Amino acid sequence: KITNGKIRTQLGFNTNSSAAISDCDGNVMFYASSDIVFNSVGDTMENGILMINADAGSAGTGKSAMTLVPTPIRPYRYLLFYMNVQDERNTLGLNSFRYAEIDMLANGGLGTVVFKDSLVGNMHIATCNLDVVKHANGVDFWLVTTPNESTYHCYLIDSNGLNQYPIVSNALSQIQSIPLPTSIEEYHHYGNVRFTRDGKYLLVTGILPSQNSASILRYDFNANTGRLSNPIPLVFTSQMPSKHHSTAIEISPNNEIAYFISKGLIGSTYEQNLWQLNISTRATHKVSLAI
Numbered sequence: 001k002i003t004n005g006k007i008r009t010q011l012g013f014n015t016n017s018s019a020a021i022s023d024c025d026g027n028v029m030f031y032a033s034s035d036i037v038f039n040s041v042g043d044t045m046e047n048g049i050l051m052i053n054a055d056a057g058s059a060g061t062g063k064s065a066m067t068l069v070p071t072p073i074r075p076y077r078y079l080l081f082y083m084n085v086q087d088e089r090n091t092l093g094l095n096s097f098r099y100a101e102i103d104m105l106a107n108g109g110l111g112t113v114v115f116k117d118s119l120v121g122n123m124h125i126a127t128c129n130l131d132v133v134k135h136a137n138g139v140d141f142w143l144v145t146t147p148n149e150s151t152y153h154c155y156l157i158d159s160n161g162l163n164q165y166p167i168v169s170n171a172l173s174q175i176q177s178i179p180l181p182t183s184i185e186e187y188h189h190y191g192n193v194r195f196t197r198d199g200k201y202l203l204v205t206g207i208l209p210s211q212n213s214a215s216i217l218r219y220d221f222n223a224n225t226g227r228l229s230n231p232i233p234l235v236f237t238s239q240m241p242s243k244h245h246s247t248a249i250e251i252s253p254n255n256e257i258a259y260f261i262s263k264g265l266i267g268s269t270y271e272q273n274l275w276q277l278n279i280s281t282r283a284t285h286k287v288s289l290a291i
Contacts, residue, residue, distance in 0.1 A: 017064035021078060029104060030111050032066055032080055037102065039110040046106070047113040050082060051098060067130045071101075072139050073159045078102045081120065081143060085128040097121060097145065099162065121153070121164060131202075132157075133195035136223035144193055144202065152193075152202075152219075154226035167226035169219075192248055196255040199223035201279065203234070203258055205246035213237050215246045216260065218279065234282050235260075241273065256280065259287070 020031035030039050037048035064084045071077040083097040100116035127146045135141055140158040147153055153166035191206010202219045214233035221228055235246065244264035251258050258277040263270055274287040 017066040017082065019066040019068045019080065021068050021070075030078075030102065032068070032082070034064075037080065037100070037111075037113055039107075041110070043110075045102070045111050045113055047116065050100065051096070051117040065128045065130045067132055067143070069132050069141050069143065069157055071159075071161070072141070072157065076104045077114075078104065079157065079162065081130060083128055083130065083145070097147070120155070120162070121147070121166065129191065129193045129204075129206075131193045131195050133197075133199045133221070133223065136199065142199075142223065142226050144195070146193060146204075152228050154228070156226060169228035191246060194249050194251050194258070195221065196251050196279070197253065198255050200255070202228060203249055203251065203279070205249045205260055215240065215262075216249070216258075216277070234258075234277060234279070235275075235284055239284060240264075240275075241271070244271075244273070251279070 018031065018033040021029045023029055028040055030037060030045060032038070032050070035050045037045040037050065039045045039048075064082065066080065066082045069079045069081070071079060079099055079101055081097070081099045097120045098117050099120055100118070101114045102111055103114050104111045106112035129146045130143070132141055132143050135156070135158075140156060143155040143157060143162075145153050145155075150170065152169045154169070155166045156163040191204065193205075194203050195201070196203075199221060200223075202221045204217045204219065205215065213236065215237045216233070216235040217231045218234050219228040219232075220230040237245070240246070240262045241264060243266065244262040247261045247263050249258055249260040256279060258279055260275050260277060262273045262275060265271075275284055276287050277284045
């Protein structure tokens with residue numbers, strides 16, 4: 001909730017990514033939108049201009065993602081991860097995955113960005129998916145991303161900060177007897193990744209329409225090692241309307257239900273449906289339709 005502030009975004013910029021942190025009472029401490037970090041009163045945080053759109057070349061294009069993680073041991077410090085993808089093949093070299101650290105003890109609780117725009121890893125990214133889950137030890141965190149169409153990278157965040165050497169899990173070669181898209185562009189580019197809060201599963205959306213292909217996958221996740229395994233299709237493209245693909249997904253607090261959006265271009269208009277999915281039984285039904 002916002003009590004004495006205002007929510008701001010950058011008009012004219014790529015605003016399909018944002019992240020926020022609140023205290024135990026639900027009061028927003030700070031948030032980030034597009035290429036700016038804002039404090040609790042809606043002003044730009046000290047040193048809060050990020051490089052995400054500078055890399056993009058032209059604002060308002062491509063796809064971006066953000067997420068925030070409290071640092072283990074020092075709960076007043078936060079890591080903000082942000083990425084921008086201009087094209088899945090990265091032909092112009094503009095795709096980037098970066099992070100910043102925020103100190104909320106500074107400036108009377110309004111915070112400051114201690115450092116920013118540090119690169120994560122040493123490889124170019126082709127997709128734009130991020131999520132975070134607690135380590136099995138209950139203190140550290142895992143950050144997952146899909147840098148390309150064939151792998152998942154899980155980065156450990158512990159008392160030493162971000163470990164730049166990820167645990168790598170192969171995405172496609174583990175999947176057997178599941179019809180899959182054949183082109184790079186048909187995997188993950190439009191989708192999302194979401195952990196169940198108990199760290200047991202990772203759900204993946206975003207495969208573009210291909211008759212009978214898997215549209216949402218569920219992976220087993222080992223919260224001790226950071227490895228993914230045993231992909232199981234939960235939803236097939238054939239279960240959704242023609243030309244639809246799965247996009248955004250969120251998971252209920254009890255880890256039993258997932259809510260996802262399917263989207264498709266019907267004529268000159270994008271049609272979007274909201275669906276409810278039982279993660280264990282795979283039962284799916286449409287909740288509503290929005291144009």
